[in-house]
Amino acid sequence: xxxxxxxxxxxxxxxxxxxxxxxxxxxxxxxxxxxxxxxxxxxxxxxxxxxxxxxxxxxxxxxxxxxxxxxxxxxxxxxxxxxxxxxxxxxxxxxxxxxxxxxxxxxxxxxxxxxxxxxxxxxxxxxxxxxxxxxxxxxxxxxxxxxxxxxxxxxxxxxxxxxxxxxxxxxxxxxxxxxxxxxxxxxxxxxxxxxxxxxxxxxxxxxxxxxxxxxxxxxxxxxxxxxxxxxxxxxxxxxxxxxxxxxxxxxxxxxxxxxxxxxxxxxxxxxxxxxxxxxxxxxxxxxxxxxxxxxxxxxxxxxxxxxxxxxxxxxxxxxxxxxxxxxxxxxxxxxxxxxxxxxxxxxxxxxxxxxxxxxxxxxxxxxxxxxxxxxxxxxxxxxxxxxxxxxxxxxxxxxxxxxxxxxxxxxxxxxxxxxxxxxxxxxxxxxxxxxxxxxxxxxxxxxxxxxxxxxxxxxxxxxxxxxxxxxxxxxxxxxxxxxxxxxxxxxxxxxxxxxxx
Amino acid sequence: xxxxxxxxxxxxxxxxxxxxxxxxxxxxxxxxxxxxxxxxxxxxxxxxxxxxxxxxxxxxxxxxxxxxxxxxxxxxxxxxxxxxxxxxxxxxxxxxxxxxxxxxxxxxxxxxxxxxxxxxxxxxxxxxxxxxxxxxxxxxxxxxxxxxxxxxxxxxxxxxxxxxxxxxxxxxxxxxxxxxxxxxxxxxxxxxxxxxxxxxxxxxxxxxxxxxxxxxxxxxxxxxxxxxxxxxxxxxxxxxxxxxxxxxxxxxxxxxxxxxxxxxxxxxxxxxxxxxxxxxxxxxxxxxxxxxxxxxxxxxxxxxxxxxxxxxxxxxxxxxxxxxx
Numbered sequence: 001x002x003x004x005x006x007x008x009x010x011x012x013x014x015x016x017x018x019x020x021x022x023x024x025x026x027x028x029x030x031x032x033x034x035x036x037x038x039x040x041x042x043x044x045x046x047x048x049x050x051x052x053x054x055x056x057x058x059x060x061x062x063x064x065x066x067x068x069x070x071x072x073x074x075x076x077x078x079x080x081x082x083x084x085x086x087x088x089x090x091x092x093x094x095x096x097x098x099x100x101x102x103x104x105x106x107x108x109x110x111x112x113x114x115x116x117x118x119x120x121x122x123x124x125x126x127x128x129x130x131x132x133x134x135x136x137x138x139x140x141x142x143x144x145x146x147x148x149x150x151x152x153x154x155x156x157x158x159x160x161x162x163x164x165x166x167x168x169x170x171x172x173x174x175x176x177x178x179x180x181x182x183x184x185x186x187x188x189x190x191x192x193x194x195x196x197x198x199x200x201x202x203x204x205x206x207x208x209x210x211x212x213x214x215x216x217x218x219x220x221x222x223x224x225x226x227x228x229x230x231x232x233x234x235x236x237x238x239x240x241x242x243x244x245x246x247x248x249x250x251x252x253x254x255x256x257x258x259x260x261x262x263x264x265x266x267x268x269x270x271x272x273x274x275x276x277x278x279x280x281x282x283x284x285x286x287x288x289x290x291x292x293x294x295x296x297x298x299x300x301x302x303x304x305x306x307x308x309x310x311x312x313x314x315x316x317x318x319x320x321x322x323x324x325x326x327x328x329x330x331x332x333x334x335x336x337x338x339x340x341x342x343x344x345x346x347x348x349x350x351x352x353x354x355x356x357x358x359x360x361x362x363x364x365x366x367x368x369x370x371x372x373x374x375x376x377x378x379x380x381x382x383x384x385x386x387x388x389x390x391x392x393x394x395x396x397x398x399x400x401x402x403x404x405x406x407x408x409x410x411x412x413x414x415x416x417x418x419x420x421x422x423x424x425x426x427x428x429x430x431x432x433x434x435x436x437x438x439x440x441x442x443x444x445x446x447x448x449x450x451x452x453x454x455x456x457x458x459x460x461x462x463x464x465x466x467x468x469x470x471x472x473x474x475x476x477x478x479x480x481x482x483x484x485x486x487x488x489x490x491x492x493x494x495x496x497x498x499x500x501x
Numbered sequence: 502x503x504x505x506x507x508x509x510x511x512x513x514x515x516x517x518x519x520x521x522x523x524x525x526x527x528x529x530x531x532x533x534x535x536x537x538x539x540x541x542x543x544x545x546x547x548x549x550x551x552x553x554x555x556x557x558x559x560x561x562x563x564x565x566x567x568x569x570x571x572x573x574x575x576x577x578x579x580x581x582x583x584x585x586x587x588x589x590x591x592x593x594x595x596x597x598x599x600x601x602x603x604x605x606x607x608x609x610x611x612x613x614x615x616x617x618x619x620x621x622x623x624x625x626x627x628x629x630x631x632x633x634x635x636x637x638x639x640x641x642x643x644x645x646x647x648x649x650x651x652x653x654x655x656x657x658x659x660x661x662x663x664x665x666x667x668x669x670x671x672x673x674x675x676x677x678x679x680x681x682x683x684x685x686x687x688x689x690x691x692x693x694x695x696x697x698x699x700x701x702x703x704x705x706x707x708x709x710x711x712x713x714x715x716x717x718x719x720x721x722x723x724x725x726x727x728x729x730x731x732x733x734x735x736x737x738x739x740x741x742x743x744x745x746x747x748x749x750x751x752x753x754x755x756x757x758x759x760x761x762x763x764x765x766x767x768x769x770x771x772x773x774x775x776x777x778x779x780x781x782x783x784x785x786x787x788x789x790x791x792x793x794x795x796x797x798x799x800x801x802x803x804x805x806x807x808x809x810x811x812x813x814x815x816x817x818x819x820x821x822x823x824x825x826x
Contacts, residue, residue, distance in 0.1 A: 147527035170527060232531055251531045282532045301532055334511055334547070337539040341532075388507070391540070392514055397533050 041499045042433060042446045045484070046124045048109065048493040085488035087475055091155040091163065094479040097125055097486055098165055099493055100150025104134040106167055106220075108178060109493075123484065123497050129178050131220040134169040146171050152237050154246070156259075164223070166246060170233040173248050175224035175259060183211040229255050229265045236286045242293040249286035249298060256310075268316045269298060269308065284399075285345045295320075297347070297354055303327075303340035305356060305365065323354075323365050325372045335387040335396060343399035348408040349480075355411055357402040360384060362413050362423065377423045377430065380415045382453040382464045395469050403478045414473025417462065418489045419449055435473060435487045435494040445499065508544040515541045 082103025089098050097109040110128035137146040147170055156164040162179035187209040192198055232251035239246045247256050247268070254269035269286075273279055281302040289295035294310045306319035327336065339359035346355045354365045356373075360381055363373035379400075383390060390396040395416070402413040414420045415432070423430045432449045452461035475488040483498030515537045522529050522537075 142528075144528040145526055149527075233527070235532075279531075279535060282535055284532065301535060334508075334540055334543045337543070338536045341536060388511070391511070394518075397536065 042485075042496045043499050044442060044444045044446065045495040045497045046442060047437070048125065048127075048495065049491065083491035085475060085491060085493060086149050087151065087153050088477040088486050088488045088493065089153045089155060089165075090477050090479055090486070091165075092157050092480060094481060094484065096128065096155070096163060097477065097493075097495075098153045098155065098167075099486075099488065100133065100153050100167055101491070102147075102149040104132055104136070104148030104150060104169065106131055106133045106150060106153065106165075106176070108163075108165075123495075125486075125495055129218040129220050131176070133167045133174060133176065133222075134172065137171070151234060154237050154239050156239055157243060159243075166237050166239065168234050168237050168248065171227065171230055173226040173234070173237055173257070174222050175226075176220050177223045178218060178220045181217045181219060182213060182215075184214045185209045186212045224259065224262050226257055226262050226265065229257075232282075235284060236298075238286060238288045238296065240288045240293050241291055245293075247286060247288065247296065249283050251282040254283065254286055254296075254298060254316075266314070268310060268314070270315065270317060284342050287345055287347055290347050290349060290351045292351065297345055299342035299345040299356055301341040302337070303342055303358060305342065305345060305354060307367065321367070321370050323370045323373075325363070331384070333387060335391055338391070338396050339387065344401040346402060346404060348404050349406065350408055353408065355402050355404060357400050357413055359396060359398075359400075362402050362411060364411070364425065375425060377411070377421075379413055379421055380419075380451070382451055383416075386464070390469070393469065395472070398472055398474060400472075400474055401476060403476055405478045405483065406481045412476055412478060412485065414476055414487070416469050416472050417467040418471040418473055419451075420473045420476060420487055433496075435489045435492070435496075437492070446496065504547050508548045511544040512541055512548075515544070 080103075082101060082105075084102045085099050086102050087098075087100040090096070091098070095111050097111075099107050099109070101107070106129075107127060108129040109125035112124045112126060133150060134148040136148045138144070139146060149169055150167050151170065152166075152168050154166045156166070156175075158164075162177050165176050165178070167174055167176060186193070187207050189203060189206055189209075190198055190200070226248070230248065230250040230253070232253070234248050234250045236249040237246060238249075244260075245256055245258050247254055248265075249255075249269075252270065252272040253267055255265040256268045257265045269283070271281070271283065281300045281304075284299050284301055286296060286298035289297075295307065296310070297305055297307045299305045303324065305323040307321035307323070308316035309320045310316060312318070312320060327340070342356045342358050344357040347353070348355065352367060353374075354367065356363050356365065357379075360379060360383060362377045362379055364375040364377075365373045387396060400414050402411060404411055409426050410422055410424050412420060412422045418435045419432050420435065421430060421432050432451070433446045434449050447460075450458075450461045451467070452458065452463050457463050471489065473487055473489055477486040479485070485496050487494045487496065518537050519534060522534055
């Protein structure tokens with residue numbers, strides 16, 4: 001294994017000086033805290049367009065040109081498939097929000113600092129750093145192209161001034177260090193200010209270089225590359241609570257890595273059958289317990305979850321707990337297996353529950369009860385009668401993610417037509433909201449949406465047949481401590497905030 | 502009955518997806534293909550469990566029940582094809598394909614001979630699709646060969662209707678064999694071809710449709726052929742080392758390929774119809790009309806006509822389930 005040798009730094013000018021990308025209007029909007037809407041109403045903080053290559057190139061240009069480019073992006077929605085956001089993740093404090101896209105890029109947004117004179121801008125996220133994490137590769141041996149799409153990003157807890165995150169595509173995991181530089185050394189003896197070497201014979205005095213302030217620069221460097229450990233497509237990564245190890249899971253195997261060691265990993269789960277013809281299920285997601293560094297769970301395409309304890313044995317093929325809900329025979333159809341496949345599994349912050357997402361439902365399981373979930377929420381049950389069409393257009397294979405809020409009282413997941421749903425576990429209330437450009441006025445209050453399933457459609461309701469299945473919310477994230485959510489809709493990133501906040 | 506039709510449709514869609522997955526960027530996605538194969542299985546099970554009117558087993562020979570002559574657009578979409586009971590369509594196509602394999606069969610006319618008394622002849626359906634179905638059925642029949650033979654096939658004695666026996670063979674010819682072979686429709690010993698489990702087309706197969714003749718005839722050569730494996734034409738593809746979808750007979754090779762052997766075997770079980778999807782060269786003109794398969798370009802993997810070991814190995818478990826698609 002060869003460690004990556006790239007020493008490229010990705011430098012991004014500080015956008016805070018030049019104005020935020022995020023605000024479409026270009027000016028801060030007044031904080032509308034007067035208009036009360038009752039608890040649980042959400043307002044749009046900002047809609048972020050991941051800057052495309054066009055705009056990145058223009059960063060050196062003057063402000064006017066950038067404004068023009070901004071508006072071009074905004075109005076014409078110029079986006080390629082490479083801009084489609086494929087993962088969203090807040091860091092542990094919520095100050096940073098990272099997105100990965102299909103083009104292999106990672107864009108990190110930072111929350112606007114609260115300041116006296118710009119109190120209205122608090123809560124907005126601006127671009128902090130952008131870098132190309134993965135490039136398309138070609139496996140010549142197998143004649144396979146390896147997509148550069150970022151499947152997952154996971155932050156490491158901050159231990160010093162720099163930020164660290166893991167990003168992965170189908171085959172390779174990388175550890176990135178994102179750091180700020182606001183000073184630079186000046187006064188070298190052998191180099192002049194532009195960096196050109198000086199003729200030693202012209203040097204008559206010596207001086208000590210000093211650090212002088214400079215414009216803030218954020219640079220991202222790849223610190224580790226964990227490659228060549230997965231034959232199948234990586235679907236999950238999860239940082240262990242010991243902050244020393246992490247795991248990566250593909251369809252059939254889960255590997256445990258140490259952050260410091262890139263040329264070997266431990267295989268802790270292997271469900272590949274000796275005879276591939278006997279393959280019946282694959283691993284779909286995996287996550288470490290938030291507090292117990294020996295415990296992790298992984299979900300399967302059969303709708304089951306296995307909890308494993310690494311203390312039990314080196315190879316955790318035998319689970320410690322097995323969570324499965326008996327299938328409802330009345331719902332059997334051709335597609336029962338597909339819709340029972342779990343697309344995401346998440347521990348609650350408390351570590352007491354796990355939440356799983358399959359095609360039509362979200363389920364909350366108590367770790368102490370294996371035979372059935374304690375809560376089941378229907379996300380879009382009206383699709384149950386349309387499974388055949390969804391199978392034809394491949395929508396049935398969409399992998400929706402699910403998230404907990406900071407207090408584990410509300411869960412959220414996405415749906416079609418740019419709808420996303422929130423379920424309050426305590427009050428048993430749920431709401432459907434839409435992330436759309438029409439509601440993109442800053443501080444606009446989101447109106448709950450409703451899908452009409454019956455014949456009679458009320459005003460403001462939308463019928464199932466009018467749903468746009470090309471607009472799907474697969475990736476969402478919830479701030480770890482506040483009611484701020486990030487919703488990825490194709491190439492747009494919406495940040496919403498609870499109005500009560 | 503509707504279940505059967507829907508099952509058909511789902512099967513064809515599924516096989517189309519499996520085919521397309523080979524050309525997708527990023528390589529074959531194991532998870533998705535596994536799910537698709539599960540759907541395939543479910544659809545097949547429904548197919549088999551849904552009792553169909555036994556008309557399919559009626560003797561085709563000499564009682565050509567002309568299926569309704571309906572305009573069949575060669576490129577009919579899969580759903581359309583499902584309107585009609587596969588069998589009549591299938592037979593019709595067989596006849597077509599046999600004499601003129603290249604021609605995108607215009608079913609209508611040739612239906613007459615030996616058209617199996619279709620249980621419920623309603624539809625049009627796509628000729629080619631029918632052909633595929635036939636081919637697929639033929640393959641299935643092959644699997645069932647021996648049984649059918651005992652079952653007192655209506656098809657008539659040996660060598661009866663040239664058409665039908667040819668049909669499957671022709672279809673198979675389509676599917677896997679070198680184009681050259683196609684000009685010999687009547688070759689009774691298309692044995693090499695006979696056993697090709699290449700699938701020329703998404704298996705829209707009606708279970709019982711094909712004339713029992715087929716199986717029986719295959720029985721003679723088929724079973725034998727089956728055991729013998731796929732000779733000549735097969736050999737070419739067999740030589741191809743690379744198998745994306747298909748599993749090496751030996752099962753997952755050491756080499757950590759991303760195997761979807763499970764799927765591959767399913768496909769091989771489904772029989773003849775798939776080779777058109779898998780092979781680079783499309784035998785004869787008929788292929789173009791096939792629904793769904795837009796691009797054969799990448800079919801770099803020449804058909805894994807894995808007729809011998811993998812098929813044989815699977816024949817037992819599956820054959821009991823297969824009732825002649």
